[in-house]
Amino acid sequence: MGHTHDHDHSHAVGGTADQPVLDMSIPDSELSPAEVSRRGFLRSAGLLGAGTAAAAAGAFAVPEVAMAHDHGPLGRSWAGHSRVNDLLWLAGDHHIHTQHSSDGQYRVVDHVRHANAYGLDWMVITDHGSVAHAKIGVDKVNPDIVAARKEIDDTLVFQGLEWNIPAAEHGTVFVHPGRNEVAVLKEFENTFDGVVKNATDPTPANEALAISGIDFLADAVTKRRVHDALFLANHPARKGIDSPHEIRAWRDANPRIAVGFEGAPGHQAGGIAAPVGPGSGRGGYDNSPSAASFPAYPLESYRTWGGFDWMTATVGGLWDSLLAEGKPWWITANSDSHKVYLDNSKVGGGDFTTNGRYDDPVYAGSFAAGNSDFWPGFYSRTHVGSADFSYAAVMAGLRAGRVWVDHGGLISGLDVRVRAGGSWVTLGDTLVVRRGTPVQLVVAIDLANGPNWAQFVPKLARVDVIRGAVTGPVSDKDAFSTPGTRVAKSFDVNQSTGRVTLSYDLGRVDGPFYLRLRGTDGNRTAPGYLGAAVDPAGPAMDVLGSADPWTDLWFYTNPIWVVPNR
Template sequence: MSEVARRRFLQGAGVLGVAGALGSGTASATSRYQWLSGDHHAHTQYSYDGMYTVEQQIRGALRHGTDWLAVTDHGHASHEAHSVEATAADLRRAARKFPQLLLWHGMEWNVPGAEHATLFFEDCHDEAGVLRDFERQFDWRLNGAEASNPANERKALDAIRFLQTKIRNGTMKSALVFVNHPMRNGRVAPHELRAMHDLAPDIVVGMEGAPGAQGDGDPLRGPGGHRGGYANSPGSNSYTPYPPEAYRTYGGFDWMTAKVGGVWDSLLAEGLGWWITSNSDSHFNSRDTIVRVPEPGNQFDLTGKHLDAVEGAVPQVAPPYVDFFPCEFSRTVVGATRRTRGAVMEGLRAGRVWVSHGGLVDDLRFDVCATGGTQTMGGRLRVRRGSDVTVLVKARLATRPNSAGFVPRLRRLDLIKGAVTGRSSSETLATPHVKVERSYEPRWHHAVFTHTFRNVREPFYLRLRGTDGNRGAFEPQADAPGAANPWEDLWCYTNPIFVEVR
């Protein structure tokens, strides 16, 4: 684009007025951070349902541009008895061998009274010992606390208090918990999300906005698959008020996230910092040539470890090969002040996160500004009543083929606005005060858009979503069983920015 054309484009988008809104010398909020791609939900041979060695998982992650990775093998009796120290040793070797990758030793916690969540620590003394202790006391596979009932929900809160105690006594600097695939079985109720977050808003900070196992809906793997493994119906431990449509993905995203005015928006409407991520949930990766070797049926039960997988010859597509390597399909991009584990955790905790599928966008910047200040994703912009508030969106569209071999095209970005109305019932599933405020159609490789809210009077939040529009509609559509190639329906989402009015 010529400089004249570029200037006309920026004028048409209203960008030349943004400098005045920001004030002279005020930098874009997004420019303060390094934006690092990663994944907090991946498995190895130390999961009862996994396969990859730690090094195989890391090499795959690095091939796809991963900057940070948490290894989160499943809680399990054999895992607690045999796997934790062995995983720690493998990760120490990997950290020395691959210093370019920020690594965590976490776990996928079977949450009492619910389903699964990611857990990982910052600067923990005796990390393996703390993980084993936590798993032994608070994982429902070990203590029988699976059923959805008040006693088990209280046990989940006791687990969070355990982490708070470890932080207070200096055993660890911090911890993070993300609820995984919340609507896959509908077993985590809205009041459980609120209760955990209320107890520890610096620990339980969000959920997977999109589950892993995205290849499960690909017709190549055979009939009957569902993106994310969302093929279930309500069960005995499911939260009864969830409607039947909640158990499906929409453009690969969880119903809680994809439904405008739904569960996620109801939490944001209360002003809660409840953030979304997107992850691989990597166990067996679609089209990979690494395969599990034959082993005794009791191999994992006796040792807490599957035999090392080996390189094969034929790309695998049949079940259970329905996942992707970290950052191959799903990316969680975090704004970090430094390239350190602590800075990534701080960025996740603060909600400085956007997520994308299939390489839909190379970069996505989202700022909200008013006289004297600017905030990016996860931030809270405080303004005086009657102020003007301007949104600045910058998207760098994809120019390189993704893992499926094509360059995706972002066809539309939606700016979504929701009113912050204060706390509601702990069982709230929806809020009516949310709408798509404005939509943009990117036309250049570097797309820049603005929107100004005049004379703001009440608090609100803003978030973005984008799509390739390949389903013929710009609203997320329910993914069809066995006919939902993930590469043919790509979306991206940002976390919100809150505008607080004084």
């Protein structure tokens, strides 16, 4: 599936190949001559300090990146998937519940079959952390996952869990499949789950327990108990209890494990007026502040904006304040599927506390009122640039930030590059250039090439380029805005089929900055939360009980950084 090369390219800083270079615990004497040269370049550029890995907290931490090669236009390769930049772009979902969750009902294989039918290449089973799940549920779901892997071998099925983060909300934790996947997940949940350990209150001790959980996962990888492990925070603004300093602490504790949060939550059918019910919110975001909530969050943060979490949807908001530190923190989108909208099955019964699961679902005879979810792949997708079709490659792509997300099949393919002369990088990467070098953004978008699962062909109306300066680590760990980040350029899209190519001159580089992209069908927009000068036409705040997800579609990308080396 790969290509051979007889020519050289300049590449971004970081990536799997650069890990020995970035690991300052490895002396120069143990590196190859090429790696010693690479490390010397990073030092001279001010991007690698003595004793400090580039991924650690610092003045400017360089994100991990892909080794990208140019092979012309978007290609098609393995099983009809897009191969761009020598990468397979694999669609997936990291937040899915089964009958092993106290509020779920479907079998593992039900979700996997639907995900496969709706085009997903990878997925994570994340049943809720609980006393019953920690005791027996982790063990009991594993044979179902193993069986589904064998039955449907063209969808990668990870085992994970939804972590009740001590002092905070929920998060996805998952590991690479292997002989210790159950043991590591079980030990993690029994030792660090907020519900299991009665550690849900927002106290310093409980916040420290969350950090210990991230450290445990890192140690499990270091000691090779599991090949890899990742953590992403789920629905971070839903209840207002994920404070900015907690999110920063998770990220800084180990950026190889704690890599991001849901830019868009699941439960996307929740805003439909009926039969979900009046007053319900898209994404389940229909809450109000509580005693545990971070008090500085505004009331608007408890709602989705165009189906996206307020932390992501706000230009110049919390996500941008993290990116402006120059540190990797990625967004995803998923289904959080528990009970599917307009599905006519119901929980099969059984003693969940005793058995760690419900019986198989049964026919209900009518649609269940209140169901607010879609099947995995039906609406939300996280697209990951992967070196190949494997568990390891998907996890590496997520860690590197080679990710874009969409709702409702708004577009079918995306290639984003920032280039300077013959050098270029893609999503999650950092382009290092001489000060004063002119830099250009080039984007290729494959428009929707057929009807989505709601049986219409979406129309992309506009693409926005969002740009912000890198200002370094913040003194206030609870900062959730950053000055200067704004929509720098908007492109109207005036065609409905084929490929759209956009280019934008970013000027001569005189300081570090980042950029990210956003696209919309244009059906529902409003000035952004921080005002029209920052975001003239961003997503509008979703209305409780009246937010049809199919009439308000967006895509978002993860960022690219540009850094002058002198």
